[in-house]
Amino acid sequence: xxxxxxxxxxxxxxxxxxxxxxxxxxxxxxxxxxxxxxxxxxxxxxxxxxxxxxxxxxxxxxxxxxxxxxxxxxxxxxxxxxxxxxxxxxxxxxxxxxxxxxxxxxxxxxxxxxxxxxxxxxxxxxxxxxxxxxxxxxxxxxxxxxxxxxxxxxxxxxxxxxxxxxxxxxxxxxxxxxxxxxxxxxxxxxxxxxxxxxxxxxxxxxxxxxxxxxxxxxxxxxxxxxxxxxxxxxxxxxxxxxxxxxxxxxxxxxxxxxxxxxxxxxxxxxxxxxxxxxxxxxxxxxxxxxxxxxxxxxxxxxxxxxxxxxxxxxxxxxxxxxxxxxxxxx
Numbered sequence: 001x002x003x004x005x006x007x008x009x010x011x012x013x014x015x016x017x018x019x020x021x022x023x024x025x026x027x028x029x030x031x032x033x034x035x036x037x038x039x040x041x042x043x044x045x046x047x048x049x050x051x052x053x054x055x056x057x058x059x060x061x062x063x064x065x066x067x068x069x070x071x072x073x074x075x076x077x078x079x080x081x082x083x084x085x086x087x088x089x090x091x092x093x094x095x096x097x098x099x100x101x102x103x104x105x106x107x108x109x110x111x112x113x114x115x116x117x118x119x120x121x122x123x124x125x126x127x128x129x130x131x132x133x134x135x136x137x138x139x140x141x142x143x144x145x146x147x148x149x150x151x152x153x154x155x156x157x158x159x160x161x162x163x164x165x166x167x168x169x170x171x172x173x174x175x176x177x178x179x180x181x182x183x184x185x186x187x188x189x190x191x192x193x194x195x196x197x198x199x200x201x202x203x204x205x206x207x208x209x210x211x212x213x214x215x216x217x218x219x220x221x222x223x224x225x226x227x228x229x230x231x232x233x234x235x236x237x238x239x240x241x242x243x244x245x246x247x248x249x250x251x252x253x254x255x256x257x258x259x260x261x262x263x264x265x266x267x268x269x270x271x272x273x274x275x276x277x278x279x280x281x282x283x284x285x286x287x288x289x290x291x292x293x294x295x296x297x298x299x300x301x302x303x304x305x306x307x308x309x310x311x312x313x314x315x316x317x318x319x320x321x322x323x324x325x326x327x328x329x330x
Contacts, residue, residue: 031068032061032284035093037085037107039100039228040076043254047269048099048122048147048276055277061284076232081106089116095280097121098144100228101129101178108142117283120144121276122269124226125181126294135296138289145276145295147226149251151189153265153302158195158221158249160321161263161306167196169219169246171211171237173229174201182225205233212240219246224261226251234260238310247314257329259309262316271301305329 036052038045049071053063061067070091074080085107088096096111096118098104104120108131111118121144126132132139158165170186172179183199190197198218202211208230215222222241224230230237231252238260241248250261252269275295283289304327311318322328 031064031066032095033091033093034067034069034095034097034280035088035091036069036071036097037081037088037099037103038071038073039103040073040232042231044147044226044231044252044269045099045122048273049097051270051273051275052097052121052277052280053273054270055274055279056281057277058274059278059281061281076228078102078106082110085110089113095119095284097276097280101126101176102228104131104144105129105177111141114141116141117280117289118142118144119276119280119283119289121273122147122226124148124178125185128181129177132294136293138292138294141289143279143283143289143292143294145272145279146297147267147269147272148185148296149226149265149267150297150299150302151185151192153299154186154223154249155189155193155195157263157265157304158223159193161247161249161319162221163319163321165195165220167198167219167221169198169200169215169222170225171200171202171208171215171222171230172225173203173227175203176228179225179227179229182227186223186225202230205229205236208233208236209240209243212237212246213244215246216244221249222246223249224251224255231255234258238313242314245314247316248310253303253305253329256305256307256310259307259313259330261307262310262314263304263306263322263327265302265304267297268301268303272297 072084098107098120101123168190172183187197200211234255248261250264253266255261256264306328309330
């Protein structure tokens with residue numbers, strides 16, 4: 001009588017073990033949760049996020065299968081950043097992507113659990129922003145991909161657009177570390193290219209007409225940095241610059257495609273995102289963020305675009321250096 005009972009117990013034990021194994025398998029199959037904190041809707045930022053997902057997929061983390069994404073943005077409202085981040089982190093992600101400098105800085109303070117790695121993207125100077133100690137390594141729990149442009153590429157483009165250019169003017173937001181770093185970066189690039197440099201602070205979009213007008217007679221061409229204040233206000237900058245008779249160069253191709261800037265040698269933001277995605281894949285596989293250097297765009301990751309519409313609106317002829325460039329978007 002004991003034998004059938006023993007067999008029954010063995011069958012029950014086997015069934016229980018099988019259930020446990022199935023449950024464990026299901027748990028292992030659960031996709032990794034990745035939170036994406038963005039600043040607002042902008043073509044470059046959208047391309048960055050798209051590239052990030054591509055970079056993860058190329059590294060073996062397929063969307064919907066291996067990873068799932070929870071995305072949010074604040075429509076460029078800084079005051080809403082803590083609230084957005086708190087909501088994203090409440091879902092207990094296994095990795096956090098922060099897009100732009102303000103979002104990344106706020107997240108670095110907000111993210112108390114350093115077991116959740118933070119990857120930033122579309123941050124011009126993460127060292128000046130205090131995100132990492134230097135360009136060659138990450139910080140505690142954080143590293144990422146910069147969108148730093150080549151200064152030499154910008155000054156070279158300025159000379160192609162305006163062969164007799166002598167002074168580059170740069171509007172910037174003094175309250176944003178990203179902008180302050182961009183001004184220093186462009187000033188150094190101008191000096192290296194034997195050009196003069198002029199800058200003007202813009203604290204509010206309401207100040208744009210007056211501040212851009214102040215560059216008349218001081219700058220031959222304007223370069224607008226990848227500023228979270230100024231880029232969304234590209235139409236206002238273009239209008240004021242046309243009034244002042246100063247052509248505009250942009251760090252992104254969106255303004256050129258819209259005919260607001262005459263040309264750009266832009267960082268490929270899809271590539272910036274891919275660089276961040278590859279870094280994220282390393283972290284998800286167990287790498288320490290502090291050991292991973294910040295990714296910086298190479299010259300090959302820059303693209304030149306120009307706009308005939310913008311040249312016409314600024315009452316300029318197409319320069320000889322760009323006539324055969326095969327880079328016009330209209």
